[in-house]
Amino acid sequence: MEGYKAPQRDAMFVTHELLDYQSHYQKLGFDEASEDLVTAIFAEAAKFAENTLAPINASGDEEGCKWEDGVVTTPKGFKEAYATYVEGGWPSMAHPEEVGGQNLPYSLASIIAEWFSAANHSWAMYPGLSQGCMETLKAHGTEEQQNTFLAKLVSGEWTGTMCLTESHCGSDLGMLKCRAEPQEDGSYSLTGTKIFISAGEHDMSENIVHIVLARLPDAPEGTKGISLFVVPKFNVGPDGEKADRNAVHCGSIEHKMGIKASATCVINFDGAKGFLIGEPNRGLNCMFTFMNTARIGTGLEGLAASDAAFQGALRYAKDRIQFRSLTGRKNPDGPADPIIVHPDVRRMLLTQKAFAEGNRALAAYCMQLVDVTLYGTDAAEKQLADAKLALLTPIVKAFLTETAQESTSYGMQVYGGHGFIKEWGMEQLARDTRICTMYEGTTGIQAIDLLGRKIMGSNGELLGVFIKEVAEYCASLRGNAQFSAWTNALASHLDEWQQITMDIGKAAASNPDEIGAASVDYLMYSGYVTVAYFWLKMAVKAQEQLDAGSTEVDYYKSKIQTTGFYFDRLLTRTRSLVSAMQSGSDNLMGMTEAMFAQE
Incomplete structure (x- = not known):
């Protein structure tokens, strides 16, 4: 969004003043994550969001992605921005040093992920999907799988996806038909079609690593018969580099209401070579590592949109003059007063501000809990953090994205007729953000998960x-x-x-x-x-x-x-x-x- 400014001050307030991240990091052994280092990282992340991502947001929406014969080309500047992102070491922040990471906490990387999404939602989805892919491999992959894929994913040379949905089954994954046939060499041959695969094909990385749900030949019906596989776009040779092309191809890309610069793909697996992650028929259990990370990430997208919409609306409300204040002239030298003096405009602005800053505090709290589950050594503390996350994850995903619909709508409304015009960026925010209540489980799915599974179930x-x-x-x-x-x-x-x-x-x-x-x-x-x-x-x-x-x-x-x-x-x-x-x-x-x- 034009004029976007990363909310560095508010992020520091929430993390260091409200939630005392400094003591939190020290307790978890992240002594190097000092306040000075965090401040420096925030400053560099803000520059990248404001100077690299925001300027190609509107143009990316206008140009969109192009598909031809299975090849997807991203809009002008996207590939170059990703190269800058990799050069800056951003993909490797929250990963162990042994796989090329910087050994910084998950929460630190997640805070700046909000800013990247606010500056350019479509672009941020490409590296965003990789994080869940890496977490799944770290948690459930074999040593060989981790050695094969993690270092390249962590460096950003390769990107990752999650492949769940099929045309006949949206959230009802028990109906999926993609099949996996065991091969003599221990690999599996996957055949089937997945839809709505974000970043499933693009020109920004050398290889794409797909995490795929499929059924083994003897699998029981329903969700109890789903297994998880890692399937690369290019097979990987003994030297760890990409080799021949795997039988994975993009059949088409979707034409969407928003996030038009993010490639949402139909992916065909035509006997593609893959490898089983975890135990047979336990794929959903492994996939929840990915899905929970993705759900919190989607909540952050909603938060990002709320803040971006507030920033744009606030700037406009201070500059736009219309009518006189009912309590007397506030701009006596001009023909009218700035619209920020009118109560209803303030109602909209304060609603945006309350959602953006309040939701940021909730999200930062949840990131702190994720840190404890990932790096904590006290079993009781980890169990408590897990319990709180189980309750709060569907709230973060659904509440932060539903309130973003209101915030982005108010962004348009404050601008009046100009909010409906592309040049101001408000209507793009509303279009881009509309998907957030739908993917990674609709609001209804999250609500059933919260009330039925989490609360009644416990x-x-x-x-x-x-x-x-x-x-x-x-x-x-x-x-x-x-x-x-x-x-x-x-x-x-x-x-x-x-x-x-x-x-x-x-x-x-x-x-x-x-x-x-x-x-x-x-x-x-x-x-x-x-x-x-x-x-x-x-x-x-x-x-x-x-x-x-x-x-x-x-x-x-x-x-x-x-x-x-x-x-x-x-x-x-x-x-x-x-x-x-x-x-x-x-x-x-x-x-x-x-x-x-x-x-």
Whole structure:
């Protein structure tokens, strides 16, 4: 987006002031990740996002990808930007030194991934898919597979994908038909077609490593019969370099509403050579390593869009003059006042700001938890982090992307008619971001995962773990009159959250449809309450900094003011969500299919 600025100051506030990443890194053994080093990395990442990625965002959208005879060409400047990305060492940040990585924490790489996505969503998807590919190989690949693929992926010379979806099965992976036949040399021959494969074919890297779900000949039906394979575009020779072309080809690319510069491919496997990852028929278990990473990454894309839309709308609202303020002229030397003086424009801007900064705090918290699961040595702490991540991952994926739809829509609305025009970049943000609620599991899928699998499936234990943390924080603020109203509101919502959960569980005991009927409203309710927790924490931290004599008065006061806006105007949205959940499933399921007909 033109004029995009990476939010370095806010990232430092969230990571180092709010969440104390410095102590977190030291505890995990990342002593080299000092505040000075992090600040330097942020500065360089900001330059790359602002000066390399943002300038080719609109042109990439205009030009799009080109497909001809199985070959995909990315827009002008994309390949060169990727080469700069590799030269800068960005792909290797969060990987072990033994495979060529820089041994820096996952969270650090993820924070700057938000900025790359905000500057150029389409471009950021190419290296973004590689991260999950690498994590899957590190967690489940054999030593030989890791030696064959990891170093090239870590360096960025090769990129990776995830190949799940087929035309007849979207999220219902138990229906997939791609088959894998064992070969005498221990490899497998894969045959089938996968669709919607982001970065499945392009001209930016020397090789593409596909992580593929397929069925063995004797596999049981359904999800229990799915295995996982690594299938390179080019086979790899004994020297570790790419060899002959594998039987993997791009049949076409999709023509999409947005992210037009990201190649979304149909990939044909025509007896392609692949290698089994993990145990036979346990592919989904291994794939969750990839999918969970991808879901958090998709949430970051939503966050990125919210922030980019806010930046653009704020700039425009300060410059655009229209009408006079109802409380008196604010720009007496001009023919009208800047539109930022009008209450409804402020409503939109503050909603964008509240979502961008509140969601950033939630995302950074989850990245901290991922660090503990990856690098922690205390078994109890790792188990606790896993439990919290299990609950929060579907919230991060769905809430951050659903609120991004509102933020990008407001980005257009603040511009008025100009928001509908390409030159300003707002309509591209809205188009690009629309996919985020759909891929890596739709909002409905995430909601069922949260309410059905995670909460009901754990008999409420996962919810209890997180609520305990928030309740303890609220208790710690007792006696603090400045924040008592917000603290009491949050504590009240915690009680309600638990009660609603029990009510839905009770209703579902006699009618399982009650879970599906309540699930999306339940997820959004959970998101609003969770982000309220982080806004309260940010307000308290901001006041501490002001009390300590900080000279950044406006910055910290804005945190406190935005907290008030969030609690008064956004957290109160939970009232309608509660009403919808309490209405039950009859108003959804009472209609027969025939009643839907309009003929």
